Amino acid sequence: MMSAESKDIIDHLAGIAPGSSLDDIRARRLQARENAQKSYLTLFEPADFGDVAACERYAVAAFVAGVHEEPPVAAFYVARLADRSELVAALKAEIERGKTKGPYGAFPAGPLSVEDTTGLIYRVAADRKTILGGKLAAALEHAHLLVFRPRDAAPAAMQALLDAGWSTNAIVTLSQLVSFLSFQVRSVVGLRTLGASLGRGAATARTG
Amino acid sequence: MAMSDSVIVHDNENEPVVFTQAELGWLPWLEPFPEAELTERHFAGLVDRARAKSDYFRLLVRDPEVLEARTKTDKDIFYNTADGLPRAERELAAAATSRYNGCIYCASVHSRFATTYSKRRDDVQRLLDEGVGADLGARWNAIVKASVALASTPIAFGEEHIEELRRVGLDDAEIVDVINSASFFNWANRLMLSLGEPTTLAAK
Numbered sequence: 001m002m003s004a005e006s007k008d009i010i011d012h013l014a015g016i017a018p019g020s021s022l023d024d025i026r027a028r029r030l031q032a033r034e035n036a037q038k039s040y041l042t043l044f045e046p047a048d049f050g051d052v053a054a055c056e057r058y059a060v061a062a063f064v065a066g067v068h069e070e071p072p073v074a075a076f077y078v079a080r081l082a083d084r085s086e087l088v089a090a091l092k093a094e095i096e097r098g099k100t101k102g103p104y105g106a107f108p109a110g111p112l113s114v115e116d117t118t119g120l121i122y123r124v125a126a127d128r129k130t131i132l133g134g135k136l137a138a139a140l141e142h143a144h145l146l147v148f149r150p151r152d153a154a155p156a157a158m159q160a161l162l163d164a165g166w167s168t169n170a171i172v173t174l175s176q177l178v179s180f181l182s183f184q185v186r187s188v189v190g191l192r193t194l195g196a197s198l199g200r201g202a203a204t205a206r207t208g
Numbered sequence: 209m210a211m212s213d214s215v216i217v218h219d220n221e222n223e224p225v226v227f228t229q230a231e232l233g234w235l236p237w238l239e240p241f242p243e244a245e246l247t248e249r250h251f252a253g254l255v256d257r258a259r260a261k262s263d264y265f266r267l268l269v270r271d272p273e274v275l276e277a278r279t280k281t282d283k284d285i286f287y288n289t290a291d292g293l294p295r296a297e298r299e300l301a302a303a304a305t306s307r308y309n310g311c312i313y314c315a316s317v318h319s320r321f322a323t324t325y326s327k328r329r330d331d332v333q334r335l336l337d338e339g340v341g342a343d344l345g346a347r348w349n350a351i352v353k354a355s356v357a358l359a360s361t362p363i364a365f366g367e368e369h370i371e372e373l374r375r376v377g378l379d380d381a382e383i384v385d386v387i388n389s390a391s392f393f394n395w396a397n398r399l400m401l402s403l404g405e406p407t408t409l410a411a412k
Contacts, residue, residue, distance in 0.1 A: 025381045028291055032284035032388060038277035046273060069362040102361040103309050110225025115339070146398045147361055151310030153402035155215045155237045168213045168238045172270040175402055176278070183395035189363045190387030194380065197370045 008033065009040050010184060013073055014191035022195050036187065043177050044080075051170035055084065056136055057177060059091060063140050064181045066095030067147055073185050090131040094140060098122050102148030119149060138164030139174055146178045212239040222408040224312050227336035229319045229329070232312070236404040240266035255279045267403055278395070285388045293378070293385035296325035297351055301386050303332065304355040305393035308340050313406040314397050347376040355390035 010033070016022045026033050044057055058080040065074035074095070081088050104119035122144035124137040132140070138161055145157060161171050218235045240263045241250065251257055253272025259265040268275045286302070289295050299322035306315035319336055323329040334342040340356045343349065350372045357365040365387075373383050400406075 021380065022384075025384050028381060029284050029288060029384070029388065031288065032281050035277045035280040035284070039274060039281060042271075042273040042277055050271070067361070103359065105310060107310060108223050108225045108312075112226060146402055150398045150401040155217050157402065158215045158237045162213055162215065169270045171238060172268060172403075173274065175399055176268070176271060176274045179395045179398035180274075180278070182398055183391045186358045186363055186365075186391035186394055187387065190358060190365055190391060191384070193365055193367060194370055194383055194387065197367045198380065 008037050009076075010036055010187050010191065013076060013184075013188040015195060016191060020195075021198065022191060026191075036184070039180050040184065043173070043180055050173065051167045052173045052177075055081065055087075056139065059087060059132075059136055060139050060143050060174065060177060061181055062088075062091050063095055063098070064143050064147055064178055065185055066091070067098045067100075067144065068185050069099060070185050070189065073188060086131055090128050094124060094128060094132075097125065098140075098144050100148060103150060105149035105152035107151060120144075122148075135165045138166070142174065143178045146175070147182060214239070218405065218407075220405060220407050224316075224406055224408050227307060227312055227315050227319070229316060229323060229333065229336065231320070231409055232316045233407040233409050234264055234313055234400065234404050235407055236263045236267050238267055238403060240264075241269050242266075252276055253279075255283075264400070264404065268399065282392060282396070285385075285392050291381055293382040293389075294325065296322055296328075297348070298385055298389040299325060300332075300335075300348060300351055301355045301389035302393045302396075303335060304340055304352040305359050305390050306397055307335060308356050308359045309394070309397040309401070311397040311401050313400050314393065316406070318393075350376045350378075351386055354386055355393075358387065358390045359394055 011023070011026065016026065044061070058077050061077040062074055062081065065077055078088055078091070098120070100120045102119070104117040106116045107113060122141060124132060124140055129137045142157055142161055145152060158171060161174070166174065215237055216239065220235060224232060243260055243266060246260055246269070250269045250272050251260070253269045253275040254260055254265055255276060265275070286295070286298050299318045302318035303315055303322050306318060315336060319332050323332045326332070331344045331348065335344060335352065340352055344352065354365065354369040354373055357363070357369050370383060373386060378386070
């Protein structure tokens, strides 16, 4: 199994090979590349997991990547839950229930209200809450809000997380995790699409 | 639970209800980390010590290592303009993403930057007023369209967006800058939108 610590995750998921032209281009933004990787490591392999357990981080990540309908990214995070088959089955069922198209939501009442669009207000299925637990269920519901209708965010969503047992520090970490993944999955799709448009020569190593 | 684990509700009579290039304030819904208790670990997370004055950054500094990595990613994507897309067009991608996702605060900051670096205030304002369908000329339209496709969930970015960016003159490295800038704002928008709310500052 590959080592998550030693490999650039975005390059890995986007299929960028060392020595390819996209590898060269990525190297011109070295600080961004290295710190996107550090963001991943500090969210998923921190020295101290603090108020958000490793399993909770991977479960939310698998859900976020899953509802983005990016199977390779989702599979990457699901693989970290390999010993939790009941949890994985519940997450997969919830991913199917959560899939929709975003962004949607309401603007502050006023001239922008004509642009308000409605959509799924996702809630975890009642019978699945017993498997996931109320705390993780609340995190998934918040993650869905952040992914699909971030402009609907309100203090009540923060209260729901506090009520479910998440601390202020944990909410900051969870918010970063979901928001980071929104970046990571887009970087992967963008770079993978560019790589494909360049033909095989760009994303794989040059031979001469 | 600790005292700091409660939601702050603001009587925000000056909530902006339109997109604007004016400077806005931001009010946190959770307690920022107390400025007096910041340690060197927190200052490393803030990257710039002056950010200790910002409620937004002092809230994010509750996870200092993530904030530090996020901030350094941000700075390189936007400020490192060697061999790449002009700053103005990176800011355009950020503003278009923010307009589409609905982040009035982020859009205000990055539309101002787009105006500063492009000198095209009226075009930037049309993006804010009319939305991401505004006609801003072929090159800017291509950047806005690519940003919108990347911001959509599921992600709608495809080879047609790459082709259009190439047609208006972007090379591969510049296209990567568009991808980076637009992708990054899907991170930033979600933090600003979900941890607090914008407020109109009193006229100076």
